Amino acid sequence: MTTHLTTQRASQATPHPTERSATASAPAGVGKLTDPAPDRTTDQDPEAVIAEARAGIDALDAEIVRLVRERMALSERVQRTRMANGGRRINLARENAVLRRWRGELGEPGTTLAMTLLELCRGRV
Numbered sequence: 001m002t003t004h005l006t007t008q009r010a011s012q013a014t015p016h017p018t019e020r021s022a023t024a025s026a027p028a029g030v031g032k033l034t035d036p037a038p039d040r041t042t043d044q045d046p047e048a049v050i051a052e053a054r055a056g057i058d059a060l061d062a063e064i065v066r067l068v069r070e071r072m073a074l075s076e077r078v079q080r081t082r083m084a085n086g087g088r089r090i091n092l093a094r095e096n097a098v099l100r101r102w103r104g105e106l107g108e109p110g111t112t113l114a115m116t117l118l119e120l121c122r123g124r125v
């Protein structure tokens, strides 16, 4: 790819019509891979493509953080209820099931991700 990243051609300044409708109700960049004409990005300004994809990534990151906080609150609820009824804060069998599920979805990095999630979720009660 020899395209110079700082060069913007006039014909590429306006988004493709399908892009506007495809992203009208979603954050910029979200859902791009399932758009009807995914290869149209090849004749867009590369900087615009990257900026748009990064906006989608940033929106997803914010959503993931929101979901992690939601998970932390639910986890705390489980732990508090268990401890209030004579149980322990940690349930290793359940943690193993969580780790197995994440590994099944994402392979070994999924295990690492799940361990980080569990670290965030336990020990806050």
Ligand SMILES: O=C(O)C(=O)C[C@]1(C(=O)O)C=C[C@@H](O)C=C1
Pocket (backbone or CB within 6 Å): 075, 078, 079, 089, 090, 091, 092, 094, 095, 098, 117, 118, 121, 122
């Ligand atoms: O599911 C539970 O029993 C929880 O307490 C939640 C959770 C989790 O965050 O997934 C947290 C601590 C336990 O050790 C196991 C799992």
